[in-house]
Amino acid sequence: MRAAALLLAVLAWPAHATWEWSAPLTVNSAQGAAIFPHIESANRQGIAVSGDTVGVVWEDNRSGSPQCYLALKPATAAQFQPEIQLSQKECYEPVVLALGGGRFVAAWEEAGVIQVQLLPGGTPLHLSKAAAAQVTLGGRGNAMYAAWAEQAGRFKRIVVANLALRGDTLSVKSVQPVEAAQPIDEQGWPALAVAGDGTLTVAWEDRRYRHTVPMVSHSSDGRSFAAPARLTDHRSGSVDGLGAGTGAMRPTLAPWGERGVVAVWLDKRDFLSGYDVFAAFDPGTRRFGKNIRVQDNFGDNMAQWHAGVVSDASGRLVVLWDDARDGTPDVWLSEWNGEAFGDDFTVPSAHGPGAHSDPVAALDAGGALHVVWLDRDEVAGTRVRYARAVRK
Amino acid sequence: MKLIQTLLAASLLWAGTALADPPKGYPFVDFDAGLKAAKASGKPIFLYFGRYGCAWCDHTNKKTFSDAGLKKLYSDNYALVYVDAESGKRLTLPSGERITEAELGVRLQAFATPLFVYLTPQGEKIFQAPGFKTVKDFQDYDSYVRGGHYKQKTLLEFLGSKS
Numbered sequence: 146m147r148a149a150a151l152l153l154a155v156l157a158w159p160a161h162a163t164w165e166w167s168a169p170l171t172v173n174s175a176q177g178a179a180i181f182p183h184i185e186s187a188n189r190q191g192i193a194v195s196g197d198t199v200g201v202v203w204e205d206n207r208s209g210s211p212q213c214y215l216a217l218k219p220a221t222a223a224q225f226q227p228e229i230q231l232s233q234k235e236c237y238e239p240v241v242l243a244l245g246g247g248r249f250v251a252a253w254e255e256a257g258v259i260q261v262q263l264l265p266g267g268t269p270l271h272l273s274k275a276a277a278a279q280v281t282l283g284g285r286g287n288a289m290y291a292a293w294a295e296q297a298g299r300f301k302r303i304v305v306a307n308l309a310l311r312g313d314t315l316s317v318k319s320v321q322p323v324e325a326a327q328p329i330d331e332q333g334w335p336a337l338a339v340a341g342d343g344t345l346t347v348a349w350e351d352r353r354y355r356h357t358v359p360m361v362s363h364s365s366d367g368r369s370f371a372a373p374a375r376l377t378d379h380r381s382g383s384v385d386g387l388g389a390g391t392g393a394m395r396p397t398l399a400p401w402g403e404r405g406v407v408a409v410w411l412d413k414r415d416f417l418s419g420y421d422v423f424a425a426f427d428p429g430t431r432r433f434g435k436n437i438r439v440q441d442n443f444g445d446n447m448a449q450w451h452a453g454v455v456s457d458a459s460g461r462l463v464v465l466w467d468d469a470r471d472g473t474p475d476v477w478l479s480e481w482n483g484e485a486f487g488d489d490f491t492v493p494s495a496h497g498p499g500a501h502s503d504p505v506a507a508l509d510a511g512g513a514l515h516v517v518w519l520d521r522d523e524v525a526g527t528r529v530r531y532a533r534a535v536r537k
Numbered sequence: 538m539k540l541i542q543t544l545l546a547a548s549l550l551w552a553g554t555a556l557a558d559p560p561k562g563y564p565f566v567d568f569d570a571g572l573k574a575a576k577a578s579g580k581p582i583f584l585y586f587g588r589y590g591c592a593w594c595d596h597t598n599k600k601t602f603s604d605a606g607l608k609k610l611y612s613d614n615y616a617l618v619y620v621d622a623e624s625g626k627r628l629t630l631p632s633g634e635r636i637t638e639a640e641l642g643v644r645l646q647a648f649a650t651p652l653f654v655y656l657t658p659q660g661e662k663i664f665q666a667p668g669f670k671t672v673k674d675f676q677d678y679d680s681y682v683r684g685g686h687y688k689q690k691t692l693l694e695f696l697g698s699k700s
Contacts, residue, residue, distance in 0.1 A: 181634040211635060237627075279625060333625055350623070356590025357623045387599075388592025394623045394639065413588075419648035448648045469646070502643075 164514065164534040169494035172216050172225050172517065175207040176526035184503050184519060184529065186238040187281035187293070188336035188397050189453035191505035192517045192531075195243035199507075200264070201225070201517050202239040202251055203529055213239040213253045215264060218531075225531070231262065231269075242282040242289070243507075250308075250315065252280040252291055259293045261308070263315050270315050272306050283337025283345065285400065290367050292335040292347055295322075302328040303335045303349045307367035323362050323370045329353055332360075338398035338406045341458060344431065346406045348396040354381040355389035359396040359410050363431045376425060378436045379414045391416050393423070401456040404429030407481075409439065409454035409464050419448020422466050422479075424486070439464050439479050441489045450474075455506045455514070456481075463514060465504040474502045476518050492516055494532055501530075512536060558587045558594050559619040560602035564612055568628035568638070571618030575658040581682050582660065583615040586642065586652035588622040594651045597669050604672045610679060616658070622650050631660035655682045663687045 173182055182205040184191040192201050197220035204213050213236040216228040231239060232255045239253035244263075252261040252272075259273040259280045272280070273295050280293040289308040294301040307318040330352035338346045345367055351360040359376035381390035393412040401407040406427040411420035422439040440449055447470045456462035462481035467474045476495035479486045495501035500521035507515045514534040521527045559565040565585065566574065575582045587594040601607065611617060620628070624638040636644070645654060645665060654665040655678065663682055666674075677696060681687055686695045 179633055181632075183636070185637070185640065206633070206635070352589060354590075356588075383595075384592045387595040389590035392588050392590065392623050416593075417649055448646065450643045 163536055164490075165537050166493050167533045169530045169532045170218070170224060172201050172228075172529040172531050173203065173205065173214070174227055175205065176528055177207075178524055178526055180205055180207045180526050182519060182527050182529050183237075184505055184517060185451075186240045186505075187279040187334050188240065188283075189395075189451070189505045190240035190242065190281060192507045192515055193241045193243035193249055194507050194509040194515055195245055195249050196247045197221070198247040199225075199515055199531070199533075200241045200243070200249045200251075201529065201531065202231070202241045202253075204237055204239060204253075210235050212236050213251075213255070215239075215241065215249075215251055217265075219247075232260070238279060240280060240282050242284055244284075244310070250282060250284075250289065250310075252282055254278045254280060254293075259291070259295075261291055261315060263310065263313060266313055267315065270317070272317065272320070273304070274320075277301075277304075279334050281335050281337055283339050283398075285339035285341075285343065288339055288343060288345075288367075290337050290339070290345055292337050292349075294333040294335065294349070297322065298327045300328040300331045302332045303347065305335075305337075305345070305347060305364070305367055305370075319368050321368050321370075323347055323349075324373065330355070334395055336396050336398040336408075338400045340400050340406050340427075340429065341402070341404045342429070344404075346398055346427065346431075348376055348398050348408055348410075350394055350396065356381060357392045357394050358390070359393050359408070361396075361408070361433060371431070374432075376408055376410065376433055377412065377414075377423070378425075379412070392420075394420070395452065397453045399454045399456040399462075400458070401426065401462055402428070402460045403458060406433075407454055407456050407462060408433060409452050411449065411452050412436070415445075418446045420450065421445070422449045422452040422464060424454070424464060437486065439486045440466070440468070440477070441479070441486075444468055444470050444477065444489055449477075451503045453505060455508045457508045457512070459512070461508060461512060463506065463508070465506050465516065467502040467504060467518075471496070473498065474500045474521075476501050476504045476516070478504075492518070492532055492534075495520075495530065558589060558591060558598065558621075559585060559617075560598040562608060563602065563617055565617045565619035567626070568618050568620055568641070571616045572629075572631065572660050575616035575656075575660070578616065579658050580614060580616050581658060581663070582618055582654075582656040583611055584618040584620060584654040584656060586620050586622055586645065586647055586650060586654060588650040591622075591650045593649075593669050597651055601670060601672050601675065607672050607675055611675070614679070614683060622647065653678075664692050666692075
C-alpha cells in the first residue's frame with residue numbers, strides 16, 4: 146500500500162519541478178505601442194546557443210519598415226548586447242543556427258529574396274533565384290543546409306541549398322528543389338534536421354491534396370531527395386462530398402537521439418477545438434511513425450498555436466507552444482519521457498496576466514533550455530523576452 | 538498534342554481557382570485591399586476566415602452563399618474580405634502591424650472555420666460568428682451591423698428582441 150502511494154506521488158509530480166528558471170531578460174532595446182516585434186519563422190529558429198553565447202533573431206518595424214535584428218548574450222553578461230540590424234530592405238522571418246565557438250549563421254527574407262550571413266562579421270549571401278520566403282537552416286558538424294519556399298510557375302516549392310563554410314567565408318555548394326517537377330499547388334514553411342548519421346530530413350506544408358498536409362523527404366547529400374511522404378497519418382478526403390480534409394500546418398523538426406528525428410506541427414484533425422500539437426518520431430528508419438497528440442487533456446479544448454520542438458543526441462526532447470487555457474495566452478511546454486509526453490507546464494515568467502506567446506527555444510550542449518517569447522502590451526509595447534532553465 | 542495542352546491548361550485553371558475557398562461569384566478581396574475599399578466607401582467589412590479544403594466552408598458556400606439574394610445583399614453593402622487560415626501571406630492590421638493571414642487566426646482566437654467577422658469601415662471588430670450559417674443568419678447579422686444596433690445591444694440581445 147505504501148509502495149503504491151509512493152508510486153502515485155512520483156507519477157503525480159509535475160515535470161516542471163525538474164527545471165529551475167532564471168529571471169527573465171528583455172532582448173529588444175526598442176519598444177513602443179507602434180513597434181511590433183515578431184519571432185515567427187520556418188521551423189521556429191529564433192534562438193541558437195553557440196558555445197557560451199546565446200543569439201536571438203527577430204523582426205520589428207522600429208525604423209518604419211520591417212527589419213531583422215540579431216542580439217547576442219555571452220554567458221557571463223547580465224544582459225543582451227545592443228542588437229545589430231541584419232537587413233537593409235523589408236525583412237521577414239529571420240532564423241539563426243549555431244556554428245560553435247560563438248559563431249552563428251543567420252538567414253532571412255529580404256525584399257522577396259533569401260539572404261544568409263555568417264555572424265559576427267561576414268557579408269550577406271543571396272541564395273534564391275526567384276521570389277522566395279520562409280527560409281530555415283539545419284546543420285551538424287561540417288554539414289550545413291538552408292531551405293526555403295521559392296516561386297516555380299504558379300506556386301512556390303521547397304528548395305534546399307547545401308552550404309559550405311571555409312574560414313569566415315560562406316558559399317553555396319548546390320541548390321536543388323526537393324522535387325524536380327513543377328508544384329501543382331502551394332508549398333511552404335520548410336523545416337530541416339540533420340540526424341546523427343548525416344541524413345538530411347526536410348518537412349514542409351503542402352497543398353497537393355487540396356488541403357494543407359505536412360510532407361517529408363530525406364536526402365543523404367542535399368542533392369537527391371526521396372519521394373515525398375505524408376508526415377500525418379490522418380487521411381485526406383472529403384466528408385459527404387465536402388471539403389478535402391482537415392488542416393495541419395507549420396511542421397517543425399529536430400534531430401533526436403543518435404540517429405532519429407522528431408517532428409511537431411499544428412493539427413486540426415479535431416476541428417472543433419482549434420489546432421492541437423501533434424508529434425511523430427523517425428527512430429532512424431527514415432519513416433515517421435504514428436502521430437501522437439502532445440498537449441495534455443487540460444489543453445484539449447483549447448486552440449494551440451506556434452508549436453515547435455527542441456531535442457538533442459541524448460534524447461532530451463521539449464515541445465513548446467502557446468495557448469489560453471488559463472484565460473490569457475501563456476507559453477506551455479511538454480517533455481518526452483521516453484514513452485509519452487508528460488503533463489504540460491509553463492515557463493513561470495511567461496504565464497499569468499498579459500499575453501505571452503510565440504515561444505522559440507534551444508537546448509545547449511550542457512542540457513540547459515533557452516526560451517524566447519513575446520510579452521505583448523498594447524500600451525508599453527511588445528517585449529522579446531528570454532529565460533534559461535537548468536535541471537535541478 | 539493539342540489535347541495535352543488543353544488538359545494542362547484545364548488543370549492549371551483548376552489549381553488556380555481552388556487555391557482558396559471563397560464562395561463563387563462574390564467580389565472577395567484580400568485583407569489590405571478590403572480595408573482600403575471599406576475606408577474609401579464607408580461600407581462595413583465582412584471577413585470570411587476560411588481554410589483551404591474546409592468541409593464546413595464548402596458546405597456554407599454551397600448551401601448558403603449560393604443564394605442570389607444574399608449574394609446581392611453582401612456584394613452591394615460590404616467590403617468582402619477573404620482570409621486563408623493557414624496562409625503565410627501578409628496583411629496590415631489597422632494598428633499598422635504586419636502579420637500573416639494565419640496569425641490573424643491567433644488574434645481572432647479562431648478555433649474553427651469558417652469564421653465570419655464583421656468589422657467597421659475602420660477595421661474595428663463588431664462581432665464574429667464561427668461555423669455554418671444559414672441565409673437567415675446572415676440577413677439577421679446584416680440588420681444588426683448596418684442598422685447600427687451593435688452600438689446599443691449585443692448580438693444575442695438584438696436577436697432576442699426580433700423574435
